Amino acid sequence: MQQTLSVDVVIIGAGIAGLWLHHRLKQLGFQSLLLEKNAIGQGQTLSSQGIIHGGAKYALNGILSKATQAIGDMPARWQACLQGEGDIDLTAATMLAPHQLMWSTDKLSSKMVSFFASKALASRMQAITPDNSTALFHHPDFNGTLYQLDEPVLDIPSVLHCLAEPYQDSILQIPTEHEMSWKTIDKGVQAIQFGDELTLTAQHFVLTAGEGNETLLAELGISQPQMQRRPLQMVLCRSKKPNQPLPALYAHSLGAGSKPIATITSHYDKTGNVVWYIGGNIAEQGVGKSASQLQQEAEKLLADIMPWVDLPSLEWAVHAVDRAEPKQSALTRPDTAFVESVDNVHIAWPTKLALAPDLADKTLHALQQASLQQHDLDNTPLPTCLQPAPFAPALWDRVF
Numbered sequence: 274m275q276q277t278l279s280v281d282v283v284i285i286g287a288g289i290a291g292l293w294l295h296h297r298l299k300q301l302g303f304q305s306l307l308l309e310k311n312a313i314g315q316g317q318t319l320s321s322q323g324i325i326h327g328g329a330k331y332a333l334n335g336i337l338s339k340a341t342q343a344i345g346d347m348p349a350r351w352q353a354c355l356q357g358e359g360d361i362d363l364t365a366a367t368m369l370a371p372h373q374l375m376w377s378t379d380k381l382s383s384k385m386v387s388f389f390a391s392k393a394l395a396s397r398m399q400a401i402t403p404d405n406s407t408a409l410f411h412h413p414d415f416n417g418t419l420y421q422l423d424e425p426v427l428d429i430p431s432v433l434h435c436l437a438e439p440y441q442d443s444i445l446q447i448p449t450e451h452e453m454s455w456k457t458i459d460k461g462v463q464a465i466q467f468g469d470e471l472t473l474t475a476q477h478f479v480l481t482a483g484e485g486n487e488t489l490l491a492e493l494g495i496s497q498p499q500m501q502r503r504p505l506q507m508v509l510c511r512s513k514k515p516n517q518p519l520p521a522l523y524a525h526s527l528g529a530g531s532k533p534i535a536t537i538t539s540h541y542d543k544t545g546n547v548v549w550y551i552g553g554n555i556a557e558q559g560v561g562k563s564a565s566q567l568q569q570e571a572e573k574l575l576a577d578i579m580p581w582v583d584l585p586s587l588e589w590a591v592h593a594v595d596r597a598e599p600k601q602s603a604l605t606r607p608d609t610a611f612v613e614s615v616d617n618v619h620i621a622w623p624t625k626l627a628l629a630p631d632l633a634d635k636t637l638h639a640l641q642q643a644s645l646q647q648h649d650l651d652n653t654p655l656p657t658c659l660q661p662a663p664f665a666p667a668l669w670d671r672v673f
């Protein structure tokens with residue numbers, strides 16, 4: 274029998290953006306439903322390195338750009354959540370590292386030295402000596418430069434649990450057995466239809482489906498905003514002997530350019546073995562390369578950037594993934610979280626996981642501007658075709 278369900282807001286896509294917004298809307302008393310096609314976190318979110326950027330990485334050319342300033346508040350905002358004093362209670366999330374390191378085996382270029390010496394980021398970045406660092410750099414053969422960044426690295430699966438668990442009964446998997454279609458009206462969307470089973474109406478619809486936004490926009494006939502993909506091929510490795518694991522490392526290796534040569538974060542697979550997840554230039558330039566070629570390049574790179582380290586015998590994997598963002602001229606990286614409203618459809622890309630709180634603020638503002646109203650709870654039981662969405666497994670447990 275056809276059933277109709279009415280809520281205040283329907284959000285589509287349960288990555289960091291949809292989950293953060295859904296949590297905030299529920300806290301504020303709105304009837305929000307979050308719909309996920311696959312599993313919670315399965316898109317870019319569980320491919321991320323979990324770095325809560327404060328912008329230092331984007332200022333290596335010595336210039337404090339708009340991106341650096343927009344993202345600068347994010348570490349403090351997340352720290353407040355981790356301490357139970359922010360918008361969302363993340364006290365049960367795991368912080369993998371409170372800081373990251375930046376190191377260079379050579380003398381840094383003069384431009385970068387003046388940047389490091391500048392006051393601009395002085396409160397967030399300090400030069401340190403190897404003996405104040407991890408054991409990895411505390412070695413007589415390391416005689417490069419070392420900086421510490423006050424930007425934490427989080428275990429993203431644990432963050433997703435904190436965001437989703439309090440409201441899991443309203444985070445639902447889109448049923449595959451009923452075709453999903455849009456009921457549009459003169460100005461915007463009235464409902465989503467699931468076959469003959471269910472009509473889901475809402476005042477507003479928010480698209481946080483990452484790269485899935487492109488198809489949703491096409492289905493809705495919305496031509497602006499447009500989306501861009503920026504591809505990466507990330508590299509992962511772990512010790513073949515779990516009793517001799519890789520050391521936990523959270524660090525950017527710097528060369529002469531304005532981007533880190535490699536950014537290494539460390540994660541724990543389900544057996545507790547340490548996995549190095551490697552991004553940065555190697556992942557940007559690794560797009561389209563075969564797994565074996567990229568693995569060879571990564572082995573050589575590790576030998577070049579940490580020649581004093583004796584690594585255990587390693588097992589390798591690669592992970593190709595696209596970053597989905599609002600379209601920019603010349604495929605550049607957007608500076609800030611992005612929300613654009615077309616009637617009652619709000620299209621959102623955080624552009625960085627770290628910017629999810631900012632994206633939620635902007636979307637809430639857009640919804641308030643559009644006079645979102647609170648309605649009494651609709652106690653109609655959910656149709657059986659809508660079941661809670663499962664959590665996706667961590668990347669380290671999928672790729673080897």
Ligand SMILES: Cc1cc2nc3c(=O)[nH]c(=O)nc-3n(C[C@H](O)[C@H](O)[C@H](O)COP(=O)(O)OP(=O)(O)OC[C@H]3O[C@@H](n4cnc5c(N)ncnc54)[C@H](O)[C@@H]3O)c2cc1C
Pocket residue numbers: 285286287288289290291308309310311312313314315316317318319320321322323324325326447481482483484485486489505507552594595596621622623624625626627628
């Ligand atoms: C390799 C990599 C490393 C990164 N590292 C960092 C980092 O360290 N720090 C940082 O700040 N940022 C990082 N980022 C960026 C960050 O991961 C993304 O900006 C962020 O996760 C995007 O979140 P999202 O919720 O918009 O999209 P996604 O995480 O992609 O979520 C979209 C969700 O929508 C679902 N979906 C798709 N289509 C539909 C549909 N039709 N209906 C319903 N659901 C749908 C998907 O299954 C998915 O669950 C990284 C990105 C990549 C690719």
